[in-house]
Amino acid sequence: MRLPPFNPYIIITIASIAISTTAVFVKLAGEAPAGIIAFYRLLFAVLIMLPIVLIGYRHELRMISKKDWGLSVISGVFLALHFILWFESLSYTSVASSTVLVTMQSVFAFLGTYILFQERFSYAAIISMIITVFGGIIITWGDFQLSEMALFGDILALLGALAITVYFLVGQRTRKRVSLMTYTFIVYSIGAITLFLYNSVVQHSFTGYSADYWWVFLALAIIPTFLGRTLLNWAQRWLASSTISLATLFEPVGATILAYYFLRESVTWSQFLGGAIVLFGLYLFIISTNQKKKVTISKKSKEPR
16 A cells, blocks of 8 residues: 555644634634535535546546435435534533534434434443443533523534534535545535525525625535545545544634633633543444454454355
């Protein structure tokens, strides 16, 4: 296997910092509706990708099956729903609470893979999920003590985590048959169309925002989307998926630090304690599931052929 052109560990470090900026950018565009912020994030991302797809992936677009188109549409709709719920949650609760609770998508993925694919997990993975849920309860209880609106924001963040889980579960099989660029372009396009329809129905204005807001919309499309998610996808070729997953756990930490310096958001004891417990639980979950995969592969390699 040839060496990577760049150090993948440096790449995932850059990507982790980039995805940590999402919540802060959304807060900076706080007066714009969540649906509008999400719409322009995906629209600008699609426009940036359009010439690349038309030049290098046009043939693949024509070869996609009806089934994969259908699954991609569902993924795109749930991606749009995830952005609406998560971005809206930031209007009611803090960056620290919202990003930690959205990161709990692993809990929903755990339940989803068990129900849909009958995937079995070790006792260590189950215990780690219980720890993660316990941390989430501490966060939501602490926010409820602050205000009912903060609790409402926490619930929106959890629903956003559920939506992104559906996006991943539905799209994971299509992603195996379609290239990353083509799949991402289709899903982002469907998400943008969904958000356009949503904003039209609720009568959000698509114009009338100051130049600062347009820069934020563009920054969301470039920094957390391309410098964040795209670089993480690139790194998957060179690093284990568990390493990538661990890198994404930095998002709530980085987002909280950025919110403290740029938004002057303080962190309560419940957010700190609950967030630490959630991240610890997710860390244990990633480590335990990765260890299980290694054991399964080892057993299969020893089976007679």
